[in-house]
Amino acid sequence: MSMTKKMMAALAITGSLISAPTLADTVKIGMNVPLTGFAAADGKSALLGAELAVEQANAEGGINGTQIELVRYDDQASPKHSVPIANKLIGQDEVSVAISGSYSGATRAAAGIFQSEGVPYISAFAVHPDITKSGDYVFRTSFVGEVQGRAGAKLVGEMLGKKRVVVITLKNDFGKSLAAGFKSKAADFGIDIINEYEYSIKDRQFGPIVTKVKSDKPDAIYASGYFFTAGPLVAQLRSAGIDVPVIGQEGYDSEKFIDIAGPSSEGVLITTSLDRDATVAETKDFISAFEAKAGYKADMVAASGHTAAKVAIAAMRKAGTTDRQAIRDAIAATNMVASTGTISFNDLGEVKKDVQVQVVKDGAWHHYAVIDDKELLAPPVE
Amino acid sequence: MLYVELLAQGLVQGSIYALVAVGLTLVYGLLRILHVAHAGLFTLGGYIGVLVTNATGSLLLALVVSMLVVGLLGMAIYRLCYQPILDKPPYVALIASIGLFIAMEEIYRIAFGPYGISYENPPLQDVVHIFGITLRLGEVAVGIGTLVLIGALALFASKTRFGTVWRATVTDPEMAESFGVDIIKVRYLNFFIGSALAAVAGVMVALLNNLVEPTMGSVPSYKALAIIVLGGLGDVRGTLLAALALGVIEAYGTIYLGNYLDRDAIAFAFLILVLMVRPQGLFGRA
Amino acid sequence: MLGLSGYEISLITSMGIAVIFALSLNLITGFCGQISLGHAAFYGIGAYSSAMLTKAGMPLGVGILGAVIFAGLVGLAVGFTSLRVRHDFLAITTMGVGFLFIGIMRQWDFVGGEMGVSGIPGSGLGKPGFMFLVLGFGVLTVLFSLHLKRSWMGYAFDAIADDEDTARVIGLDVSRYKLAAFAMGTALAGLAGALYAHNVRFIDPESFGFVESITVLAMVVIGGIGSVFGVIIAAALLSVLPLWIQFIDEYKLLLYGGLLFAMMRFSPGGLAGLAKQILPKKSSLKASGDTKA
Numbered sequence: 001m002s003m004t005k006k007m008m009a010a011l012a013i014t015g016s017l018i019s020a021p022t023l024a025d026t027v028k029i030g031m032n033v034p035l036t037g038f039a040a041a042d043g044k045s046a047l048l049g050a051e052l053a054v055e056q057a058n059a060e061g062g063i064n065g066t067q068i069e070l071v072r073y074d075d076q077a078s079p080k081h082s083v084p085i086a087n088k089l090i091g092q093d094e095v096s097v098a099i100s101g102s103y104s105g106a107t108r109a110a111a112g113i114f115q116s117e118g119v120p121y122i123s124a125f126a127v128h129p130d131i132t133k134s135g136d137y138v139f140r141t142s143f144v145g146e147v148q149g150r151a152g153a154k155l156v157g158e159m160l161g162k163k164r165v166v167v168i169t170l171k172n173d174f175g176k177s178l179a180a181g182f183k184s185k186a187a188d189f190g191i192d193i194i195n196e197y198e199y200s201i202k203d204r205q206f207g208p209i210v211t212k213v214k215s216d217k218p219d220a221i222y223a224s225g226y227f228f229t230a231g232p233l234v235a236q237l238r239s240a241g242i243d244v245p246v247i248g249q250e251g252y253d254s255e256k257f258i259d260i261a262g263p264s265s266e267g268v269l270i271t272t273s274l275d276r277d278a279t280v281a282e283t284k285d286f287i288s289a290f291e292a293k294a295g296y297k298a299d300m301v302a303a304s305g306h307t308a309a310k311v312a313i314a315a316m317r318k319a320g321t322t323d324r325q326a327i328r329d330a331i332a333a334t335n336m337v338a339s340t341g342t343i344s345f346n347d348l349g350e351v352k353k354d355v356q357v358q359v360v361k362d363g364a365w366h367h368y369a370v371i372d373d374k375e376l377l378a379p380p381v382e
Numbered sequence: 383m384l385y386v387e388l389l390a391q392g393l394v395q396g397s398i399y400a401l402v403a404v405g406l407t408l409v410y411g412l413l414r415i416l417h418v419a420h421a422g423l424f425t426l427g428g429y430i431g432v433l434v435t436n437a438t439g440s441l442l443l444a445l446v447v448s449m450l451v452v453g454l455l456g457m458a459i460y461r462l463c464y465q466p467i468l469d470k471p472p473y474v475a476l477i478a479s480i481g482l483f484i485a486m487e488e489i490y491r492i493a494f495g496p497y498g499i500s501y502e503n504p505p506l507q508d509v510v511h512i513f514g515i516t517l518r519l520g521e522v523a524v525g526i527g528t529l530v531l532i533g534a535l536a537l538f539a540s541k542t543r544f545g546t547v548w549r550a551t552v553t554d555p556e557m558a559e560s561f562g563v564d565i566i567k568v569r570y571l572n573f574f575i576g577s578a579l580a581a582v583a584g585v586m587v588a589l590l591n592n593l594v595e596p597t598m599g600s601v602p603s604y605k606a607l608a609i610i611v612l613g614g615l616g617d618v619r620g621t622l623l624a625a626l627a628l629g630v631i632e633a634y635g636t637i638y639l640g641n642y643l644d645r646d647a648i649a650f651a652f653l654i655l656v657l658m659v660r661p662q663g664l665f666g667r668a
Numbered sequence: 669m670l671g672l673s674g675y676e677i678s679l680i681t682s683m684g685i686a687v688i689f690a691l692s693l694n695l696i697t698g699f700c701g702q703i704s705l706g707h708a709a710f711y712g713i714g715a716y717s718s719a720m721l722t723k724a725g726m727p728l729g730v731g732i733l734g735a736v737i738f739a740g741l742v743g744l745a746v747g748f749t750s751l752r753v754r755h756d757f758l759a760i761t762t763m764g765v766g767f768l769f770i771g772i773m774r775q776w777d778f779v780g781g782e783m784g785v786s787g788i789p790g791s792g793l794g795k796p797g798f799m800f801l802v803l804g805f806g807v808l809t810v811l812f813s814l815h816l817k818r819s820w821m822g823y824a825f826d827a828i829a830d831d832e833d834t835a836r837v838i839g840l841d842v843s844r845y846k847l848a849a850f851a852m853g854t855a856l857a858g859l860a861g862a863l864y865a866h867n868v869r870f871i872d873p874e875s876f877g878f879v880e881s882i883t884v885l886a887m888v889v890i891g892g893i894g895s896v897f898g899v900i901i902a903a904a905l906l907s908v909l910p911l912w913i914q915f916i917d918e919y920k921l922l923l924y925g926g927l928l929f930a931m932m933r934f935s936p937g938g939l940a941g942l943a944k945q946i947l948p949k950k951s952s953l954k955a956s957g958d959t960k961a
Contacts, residue, residue, distance in 0.1 A: 036488065036921035038597050041496035073914050076921070079868050079875060084678045084911050091674035108786060108870040117674070130786035130870075171644060171774060173872075176782045199636070200644045202601050204591040205398075207391030207521075208633040214516075215384050228498065232591040239509055239518050259500045260593045262507075416756060463929070467936055472756065473703055474936040477889045480882055481928025488922035604763060604878055611760040647771020650764035654749075657761050661752040 027063050027322055029054065029312050030089030030119075031072035032082050032110055033101035033305075039077035041228075042301045046101030046124055047072060048294045049305030056289070057313045064320060068313060071095060077102050079109035086113035095119065096322040097315065097331075099308040101301075104128035104173050111138045120315070120328040124308035125250075125301055127174045129380060132349040137328050139349035141307045141340065142273065145174055147379055148249050149181020151271045151355040151371045152222055156247055157189025159357075159369060160269075162220035166213050167196040168233070170251075175224035178249055182222055185376070194218060199225075204232045210240045220244050226251040231260025238264035245269060253300035258363055265360045269368060273340040274303040275356045277367035286339035300340075307338040350379030387515050388633045394521045394590075396629020397528035401583035402602045403609040403621050404532065405456075405576025411552045411616030412572050414472060415464060416607060418479040421599030422486030423459075423577045427452045427584025428594040429490060432499050441505045441589075448585050449578040456577025457570050465569075483603060491596035498595035506589055520589045527586065531579060532622060539618075548572070552616070605646070608653045612664050620665025627664070628652070677795050678867075679908050684802035685863045686907030688809045690887040690899050692856030695813065697885065698894035699822060700849035701829025702750075703759040705881050706766025710854040712876030713739040713769070714861025716779055719788045719871055728791055728866065735862035736855045743854020747847045754832070766881050773873040784872025791866050802863050809856060813896045816852075825849060829894070890931050892940020901939055 031050055034043035054070045062068050071093045075082040082102065089095045090113070097120045100107040107126035114121035115135035123131050123140040132138050143151075156162050165186070169179040179196070186193055195216050197209045210233075213221065223233060223246060230252045237246065238261075250272040258265045278284055286306055290298040315330035316322070335344045341353040355377060359368040371377065402424055409417040427448045434444035463482060467474050506519040539545040551558040551568045559565050583602075588594045609628055613620030628649055635648035643651065656664055672680070693707045717738040718731035726734070746765055753761050774782050791798040816822050824845045827835040836842050865871050883906070891902030909927075913920050935942050 035918050036491075038600070040491055040596075040918070041498075044496055074910075074917065074920060076910065079870055079872075080682070080864075081910060083868050084675060084682060084908075087673075087678040088675040088911075105784065105870065105872050105874060108784075109868045112869050128783065128786075130783075133786070171782055173783050196641075197637070198640050198644070200646065203645060204587075204593065205395055207394060208388050208636045211384065211387040211391055212637050228593060228595060231500075231593060235507075235592060239507060240516055241509070254497075256497050256500075260591075262500075262504060262592065410756075414756075416759070463933060467933060470936040471893075473697075473885075473889055473893065474932050476703075476759075477886055478929050478932035480886070481925045481930075481932065484925030485922050485929060486925075488919075488925060492918060492922065604767075607760055608764065611757055615756060642775060643771045644774060646767045647774075650767040650771075654761060654764045654768065657753050657757060657764075658749060661754070661757060663757070 026067045026069040027316060028069045028071050028093055028095040029309060030093060030095035030098035031070060031101055032075040032085045032089070032098070032106060033072055034077040034103070034106070035074040037076040039103055042103075042125075043074075043077070043101060045294075045299055045302040046305035049290065049298075049302035049307075050099060050101060050124075050309040052286075052290055052293050053306045053309035053313060055293075057310075063313070063316045068316075070309070072101075075102050075106045075110075077106050079105045082106035082110040083113060086110040090114070090117045090119050096324060097122070097312045097327050099124055099305075099312055100126060101305050101308075102126060104131065107131055108134075114138065118328075119324050120312070120331055122308045122312055122331065125304040127177060129177060133382075136332075136349065139311070139331055139345055139351075141311055141338070141343060141351050142304050143250070143353075143355070144350060144379055145177025146181035146184070147377055148271050148355065149178040149183075150185045150376050152178070152247055152249065153182050153185035153189050153191060154371060154373065154376060155269065155271060155357055155369075156220050156222055156245075157186065157191040160220060160245060160247075162245060163190055163192055164194050164217075164219040165191050166216050166218040166221050167193055168209065168213070168221060168223035168225075169196060169198045170224045170226070170229060171198045171200050174251060178224040199229070201226070201229065203229065206233050206236050210236045210242070213237065214240055214242055218244055221246045223248055224251065227254040227257035227260065231257050231265075234261045234268055235264040247271075250300045253358070253365070255297045255299065258360055258365075265363075268360045270358050271355050271371070272300050272358055273353065273356055274298065274300050274358075275341075275367055275370075276358060276365045280337065282337045283339050283341075303339045307340045307343065310338050311336070311343065346379055346381055348379070348381050350381075352377075352379060383514060388637065389630060390515050390517060392630030392633030393626060394517075394524050394629070395632060396626035397524050398583050398587055399602075399605065399609055399629055400532065400622050400625035401528055401579050401586070403606040403613070403625050404535070404618055405579045406606050407610040407613060407616055407618055407621040408552075408572050408576045410610060411618075412555070412569060413464065413468060415475045416472070416479065417464075418476065418603050418607070419459060419463075419482040419486060420576070420580055421603035421606065422483045423452050423456055424580040424584045424587075424602055425487070425490060425594070425596070425599040426455065427581030428588040428598055429494060429499065429584075430581070431585030431588050432501055432594050435505065436502050441585075445582065445585050448581040452581035452584075453574040453578035456573040456580075460569060460573040483599070487596050487599065494596070496596065498593050498598075500592045500594075501588070504589065504592045518590075520586070524586045524590065527582065531582060535575065535579075535618075544571070601646075605649065608649060612653055612656060614663035614665045617663075617665055620663060624664055672796070674795060677799050679911065681795075681799045681802050681867055683904040683907050684799070684806040685860050685867065686887065686903040687806050687900050688802075688863070689857060689860035689884055690891070690903035691809050691813050691896065692853045692860060693884050694888050694891075694894065694896070694899045695816070695856065696849050696853035697888055698899065699817065699825040699829065700846060701825070701832075702846060702849065703755075703762075703885075705759050705763035705878075705885065706769070707762070707853075707857060707884050708876045708878075708880035709766045709769035710739045710743055710857035711861040711864065711880065711884075712773065712871075712873070713742055714858030715865035715871050715876065716773070716785070716861075717858065718862035719785045719865045720779060722789045722866070723785070723787070728789070731866075732859065732862045735858040737858075739858025739861065740851050740855030743857075744847060744851040746854070747850025750850070751843050751846060763878070763881070766878055770873045770877055773876075780872070782873070784870060786870050788865050788869040788871065790869060798867065802867075805859060805863065809859075810896060810900065817896065821845065821848065886928055890928065890938050892938030892943075895938070895940030898938055898940030898943070
C-alpha cells in the first residue's frame with residue numbers, strides 16, 4: 001500500500017464521519033437484501049450465500065480469532081428503504097463493511113450513503129453501471145451488464161458463428177445494459193441484428209413476440225431476462241418450432257429455469273460467473289456446501305452473495321483491524337479465488353474476472369467454455 | 383399470416399383476462415366493490431392446479447379441486463371480509479381488499495417458497511396447426527375453455543330460475559329483495575362462480591407459463607380493473623368484449639408499439655382514450 | 669445533532685416526506701372526495717423535475733419550485749381530462765395515468781429511461797439541515813391543509829365530496845373546485861417528490877409506480893379520510909413501519925397487508941374514526957360508483 005494511495009483515500013473521506021474502531025466481541029458485516037415482496041427469491045439465495053461465507057469463516061476462527069456477525073435488513077429491493085437501512089447499519093450497528101444482496105435501485109441509493117460515510121460497500125449482483133461511480137468505497141463483484149453483453153456478442157458471432165440475430169431485451173437496467181454491450185460489439189463479430197423486441201419484467205406470455213420472431217427467421221436469439229421470464233420465453237419459442245440457439249446471461253442461471261422450460265431448456269447457452277463443472281476447489285466446495293445448507297442447488301445469485309461476503313472477510317483479515325479505511329484499501333487490493341472465479345478490482349471498483357459459458361445438458365447446467373479475453377471483458381474505468 | 387397469428391395470440395391472452403375479469407365484474411355489479419383480492423384467488427387457483435396435478439397426474443381433477451376450493455374461499459372472503467363493511471364508503475372495501483391481496487401474496491411466498499412452482503410433466507404442451515396457425519394445445523384449451531365456461535354462465539343466467547333471480551338482483555337489489563329473493567344466497571353464489579372462474583384462469587396460466595409464482599396475480603390485480611371499467615362496470619358482456627379487445631390490442635401493440643410504450647402503458651393509454659370519449663366505458667350504458 | 673443518530677435523522681426525514689405526500693392526496697381524496705389510484709405519478713414528476721433542474725446546475729430552491737409548478741400543471745391537465753369521469757371510473761382513470769407515466773419515463777432517454785437518474789445533488793445542508801428543511805415544508809403543508817379545510821373552499825370541497833349533484837344544484841361550480849383540488853394536491857405531491865429525490869439521490873420509474881400510489885392512498889384512508897391529524901399520524905407510522913418491524917423478518921409484508929385489512933375491517937373510519945368513535949359520524953364520501961346515478 002503506497003503512501004500516496006492512502007492519502008488519496010483519506011482525502012476522499014475528509015469531512016465525513018469516521019467512527020473509531022469498536023471494541024466489540026464480534027466484527028460486523030452489514031447487508032441489505034430483499035426478503036419480502038417481488039425480489040424475495042433472489043434475496044433468499046444471496047442471503048444464504050453470504051451466510052455460508054460467514055459460517056465458513058467463523059469455523060476457521062473468524063477474523064484473527066474474533067467471530068463475524070452478519071447484520072442484515074430487508075430492503076424490499078426499494079431505494080426508499082435502503083437509504084435508512086444504510087444509515088442504520090453505519091450509525092447504529094457500526095458495521096465495518098457492508099454488502100448488497102439487492103437489486104440496482106436499492107443498491108445505487110445505499111451506495112451514496114456508504115460512500116459519504118466512508119464505509120466500504122460491495123454489491124454482489126446489482127448491475128447498474130452507476131453503482132461503483134458513487135466513489136472509491138464502493139465495489140462490485142459481479143459483471144456490469146455491458147461486459148456480459150460484449151461476451152455474449154463474442155459467443156454468438158465468433159464461437160457459435162451465428163450472424164443473423166434477433167435481440168429480445170428485458171426492459172430494465174439489466175436488460176438494457178446487456179443489449180447495449182451486445183450491440184457495441186456485434187459488428188466486430190460480424191453479427192447482423194435483424195430485429196429487436198422489448199418486454200417488461202412482468203411479462204410471462206410472449207405469444208406475439210414469438211410469432212414475430214418466427215417470421216424473422218434468425219440464426220440465433222440473444223435474449224436477456226431472469227429465470228422467471230426466460231423459462232416461459234424459451235419454452236414458448238421452442239413450442240412454436242423455433243429451434244435456433246438461444247443465448248442468455250446470468251439472469252437465467254438457476255435450477256428453476258430448467259424446471260420451468262423443461263426439455264426446451266436443452267442446449268440453451270448463458271454467460272455467467274458460476275461454473276458447475278469447476279475443478280477449482282473453492283467453487284466445488286461452494287456448490288456442495290450451498291446445497292447442503294440451502295436444500296436446493298446453487299445459482300449465480302447465491303455464488304455472488306458468497307463471493308461478496310468472502311471478499312469482505314478476506315479484506316478484514318488482511319487489514320487486521322476494523323478501521324474502515326484500512327478495509328477499503330484491502331478490498332481494493334483484492335486478488336483471491338472465490339466461488340465465482342479469480343477476483344480483482346480495477347480503479348473504479350469493478351471486478352475483473354473471466355466469463356463462464358454454461359449450457360443446459362441432460363437437464364442440468366454444465367461447462368461449455370470460458371471467455372478470458374481481457375480486452376473484451378475490460379470493465380468500465382469511469 | 384403474421385396478422386392472423388398475432389390475432390390468435392391476442393385472443394388467447396384476452397380469454398385469460400376474460401376469465402379473471404368476469405368474476406370481478408360480477409362482484410362489482412352486485413356489491414359495488416373493487417375486489418382486488420380476486421387476483422389473489424387467481425394465484426391460489428394456479429398453485430392448487432400445479433400441486434394437485436403433480437400429486438395425482440390428473441389435470442382435470444386439479445381443475446375441479448381448484449375451482450371448488452377457490453370458489454369456497456371466495457365465499458368465505460365475502461362473508462368474513464366484505465359483508466361487515468358493505469355499508470361503508472367504497473374506498474374502505476378497496477383498501478381492505480388491497481391489504482388482503484398483499485397478505486395473500488405473502489402467505490403463498492411463505493408457504494410455497496419464493497421461487498414459484500412448476501408442473502413436473504406439463505400437460506397440453508403439444509403443438510397443433512389450425513388453418514396454418516401454430517398453437518399449443520394449452521392455448522387452444524384456454525380459448526375453448528373460456529368459450530364453454532362463459533357460454534355455460536350465460537345459459538345459466540338466462541335459462542334457469544336461479545339465473546333469472548340472479549340477474550334481477552344484480553339489476554336492482556332492492557326490488558329483488560321485495561320480491562322475496564334471498565339476496566345473501568345470491569351473493570354467495572356470485573362469489574363462488576366468480577372465484578371458480580378465476581381459479582380456472584390460474585390453472586390455465588400455470589399451464590401456459592409452467593410457472594406459478596407468489597406475485598402471479600400482480601398484473602391481473604390492476605389490469606382486470608381496467609377491463610371491467612372498459613366493459614362498463616358490472617356488465618358481463620361488455621367485460622368479455624373488453625377483455626378480448628385488450629388482449630388483441632396488447633398483442634399488436636407489443637410488436638408495433640413495443641419500442642415506444644410497454645404493454646401496461648399501451649393498455650392504459652387505450653383505456654384513457656376510451657374514457658375520454660365514453661366516460662361510462664366502451665359498452666356501459668350512459 | 670440533538671442527540672439524534674444518522675439513522676434517526678433519516679427516519680424522521682422519510683416520515684416528513686411521507687406526511688407531505690399523504691396530505692397532498694388528502695386534499696384531493698379526503699377533502700374533495702376524488703379517489704386517485706395514480707397519485708405517485710405526480711410525486712414522480714416532482715422528483716424528476718427537481719432532479720433534472722438541479723443536475724443542470726440550478727439551485728435547490730429552483731429545483732423545488734420547478735417541481736411544484738410542473739407537477740401542478742400536469743395535475744391540472746389531468747384533472748381537466750378527468751372531469752368527464754366520476755367515482756370508480758375516476759379511480760381507474762387515475763390508475764391509468766400512473767401506468768402511462770411509468771411507461772413514458774421508461775422510454776424517455778433524456779431522463780435516463782430504465783436506468784433512472786443517478787448523482788442527484790444533495791441539499792448541501794447536511795443530513796440534519798435537510799431534515800429541518802423537510803420538517804419546515806411539512807409544517808407549512810399541515811398549516812395550509814388546516815387553513816384550507818376551514819376556508820370557504822374547504823366547505824365547497826366538503827359539499828362536493830358529500831354529493832356532487834347536490835353541490836351543483838346549490839350553485840357550486842363543481843368543475844372549478846375539482847380542478848383547484850387537483851392542482852393544489854398534485855403541486856404538493858411535486859414538492860414531496862422533489863424532497864424525496866434529494867434525499868435518496870437516485871430515482872427510477874419503478875419508484876413511482878402503482879405500489880407507491882396504493883401506499884399513499886392507504887395512508888390517507890388509514891388515517892381517516894379528510895382528517896389532517898389522522899393522516900399525519902398514519903403517514904408517519906406507515907412510512908417507517910417496514911423498518912421498525914425488521915425483527916419479524918419475512919413476515920413483515922404479511923403483517924403490513926394484514927394491518928391494512930384489519931384496520932378497514934374493524935375501524936373503517938381509520939385512526940381518526942377510532943379517536944372519535946363516541947362522536948356522531950361526520951359527513952364523508954357516500955357509497956357510490958353507481959353509474960346509473
